[in-house]
Amino acid sequence: MSGSGIYAISTLINSSIPFLLLPILTRHLTPEEYGVVAVFQVWCSLLGVFCGLNTYGAATRKYYDYDEPERYMGDYVAACVAIMIISSIILTVIMLQLVDPLLKILGLPREWLFAGILVGIGNFLVQLRLRQWQVRKEPMKYGQFQISQSAFNAGLSLLLVLTVSLGVDGRLVGITSSMLLFGVLGAILLWRDKLLTLSWKPELIKDALTFSVPLLPHFIGGFLLLTVDRAVISSILGLEAAGHYMVAAQLALALNLLLQSIHKAYVPWLFERLKQDNCEEKKHIIKISYLYFLGLVIIALFAFIFGKPALIFIAGVEYAPAGDVIGWLVLAQTILGMYFVVSSYLIYAKKTQQISKITILSGAINIVLLLTLLEPYGLAGAAWAMCVGTTVQFLATWFLASRAIAMPWSLKRIIFG
Structure with a gap:
């Protein structure tokens, strides 16, 4: 199996574990308790x-700048960890x-509230370890570590x-x-592999921040679009409503995981053909x-027809209100699937800004x-907003x-040439 296939399968398995937990947890946690988990x-x-300001991405990119990455990456990873420590301390002070x-x-x-900082630290170190395996083309280690963490969770x-x-x-x-x-295990493995040193190099800290800080708007925008709704629902409608919405969102997310796996396999195929610049x-x-x-539109239609009974079967009748929004949330995920396709062209054209x-x-x-x-229409209003x-x-x-890449998007050209 190719490396990209291993990454796709491990990511799919890793991300499906919370989905498999859903029918068990919904029968042992009330909607209000599930709302607490969501928030x-x-x-x-x-x-x-x-x-950490997502500087693990800077460490991933920096690997390709070095002629001898194994010699220099330890100091750069240390700079990223220093940023994580400093930013975590600042966050804690602000939260206090x-x-x-x-x-x-x-x-x-x-x-x-403060445990969230520990999760942020752990996630940063996990991503740092995973990305360094990825650039070194070690998909088995990547997959084993990722799946082991989710299974332990x-x-x-x-x-x-x-x-x-x-x-x-x-x-x-x-x-x-x-x-x-x-996260701690990831740091130990980085140290063992000499990819983390005890060093302080301000110029490397500056380099990592220069790469990562301009990308913060993208991550914040993604948070506002795909995640923040659960917190707003909890604040306005209460934790029980947030719990209902979370269940529907997790079921819709199962489609997102499939679409992301398809996208990972599609991008190399697409880039190879775009490079040929052949009209046919x-x-x-x-x-x-x-x-x-x-196909995505058909999936969304099926979700509107069969989504509510399927949700009740999986999560239990106590979460029936979530069935009223499952169709809309699946529709949002299918639109995201279409977005994945067209965004690939901007990535190929290096128009990431x-x-x-x-x-x-x-x-x-x-x-x-x-x-x-949200207030006049309840959970449906939140789902409509996401759509x-x-x-x-x-x-x-x-x-x-x-506009970035000339493609024959016209249906007339496709059908009639």
Whole structure:
């Protein structure tokens, strides 16, 4: 099996573990408790953007700049870890000053508010370790580490929720402990492989920040578009509503995982053919793209028809209100699947700054609509807001992609030549 195939399969297995947990946890946690889990994960996602400032991406890119990466990467990884430590301390200080309003807005217990920092630290170290395996083309180690972490998370959560009867705290302990433990393990493995040194080089810290800070708008935009809705729902409609929405969102996410795996396999195929710059080949690419779009539309229609009974069967009747939005959330994921296709052209053309701008715009639109529609229309308003946000992201990206690379997008040209 090729390296890309191993990465795709390991990512799919890793991401499907929380989905497999769903029918078990929903029968042992109330919707309100599930809402607490949802808000905690949103909080961890937000902190993850700022804890280390995603400089593990800078370490990934820097590998290709060195003629002898094994000789120099240890100092660069150390610079990234230094940024993570400093940013985590700053985040903690800020949170100490804002703890009361944060507790009021999020509705999380104080200890779990600060546990989010530990999850951010662990996630940073895990990503740093995984990316260094990836650039060295070691997919088996990558997959084993990734899947082991998720399996430990799931196993510990089930043990604490089902056997020890800790309820929602058991699930949060599973998330936090697994991320922190594997983060520490990742750091140890980096040290063992001489990819982490005890060094302080300000010029490397500056280099890592120069690469990573301009990308923050993209990550923030993605957070606003795809994640923040659960926290807003909790704040306005309560934790029970957030729990219902989280279940629907997790089921819709199963489609997203499949689409991401398809996208990972599609991109190398696409780039190889774009490089040939052949007119007939380009027509073939667009035909496949339109057939793919049609397939995604059909999937969305099926979700509107069969989504609610399927959700009740999987999660239980207590989560039936989530069935009212599952169709819309699946539609949003199918639109994202179309976005993955057209965004590939901007990546090929090295127009990544345009992607960041579109993501910020789409996220802002989602937030405005979310705050406008949530109270009068409930969970459906949140799902509609996401659909509009992802549609804007898709159409704007498609427009810019059509200008970046000439492709025969016209249906008339495809059908009649």
